[in-house]
Every structure is written in C-alpha cells, then in structure tokens.
Amino acid sequence: MSEEEVRIKLMELRKLAIQYGDGTYGDLDRALKEIDAIFDSENLSNECRKIEYLVGPTTNLQDLSIDCGWGDRFLVLAEEIERLFNDLPAKSR
Numbered sequence: 001m002s003e004e005e006v007r008i009k010l011m012e013l014r015k016l017a018i019q020y021g022d023g024t025y026g027d028l029d030r031a032l033k034e035i036d037a038i039f040d041s042e043n044l045s046n047e048c049r050k051i052e053y054l055v056g057p058t059t060n061l062q063d064l065s066i067d068c069g070w071g072d073r074f075l076v077l078a079e080e081i082e083r084l085f086n087d088l089p090a091k092s093r
Contacts, residue, residue, distance in 0.1 A: 003044045006051075009081045010035055013054075013061065016070050016077075026064020034061065044085070055081050 014035045022028040034054050038047045054061055055078035065074035 006044055006081060006084045007039070009077055009084065010038060010051075010054075013074070013077050013081075016073060017061065017064060020065075020068035020070050023064045023067030025067045026060050026062070028064060031061045031064050048085075051081065051085055 014032065017028055017031050017035075034050065038044070038050050038054065041047045044051065053059060056062075062071070062074055062078070065071045
C-alpha cells in the first residue's frame with residue numbers, strides 16, 4: 001500500500017462531495033478545506049489525526065454524505081482509507 005493510494009481515495013471523497021453539493025447538516029466548504037489541508041502535506045503520516053477525523057463516524061463529511069445521498073459510498077471509502085492508511089509502512093506513517 002502506498003500514500004498515493006490513500007490520496008486517490010481521498011480525491012474520490014473530494015469529487016463526491018463536489019458532485020453532490022452542500023447539505024443541511026454537513027458543510028461542503030468545511031469538508032473541502034479539511035481534505036485540502038491533508039493534500040497540502042508532503043507526508044500523510046503527519047496527517048494521521050486529520051485523516052481519522054475526516055473519515056470517522058459522525059463527522060462533518062459523513063453528515064454531508066448522508067444528507068446528500070452518498071452515505072453508503074462514504075462508508076466504503078472511509079473503510080478503504082482507514083485500511084490503506086493502517087497498512088502503510090511505519091516509516092511512511
């Protein structure tokens with residue numbers, strides 16, 4: 001597993017958020033800022049907490065996904081991101 005694979009999954013989340021737009025319960029602008037803050041890092045291991053917060057349960061992005069009709073896809077991607085991130089070698093994390 002590589003950081004690039006994690007970044008690809010995060011980009012999928014970003015694209016879905018943009019595609020489905022803003023919601024009543026989740027905030028699109030906030031979600032995009034959270035994702036972009038992770039992308040700004042050269043080393044994802046420095047962003048462990050941000051990634052956990054981004055894809056964790058009851059977070060802004062999950063609320064947005066449920067509100068806008070892509071909650072099931074969010075859950076799949078969140079699980080994949082967590083698995084990929086946890087599989088990164090320690091030196092990469």
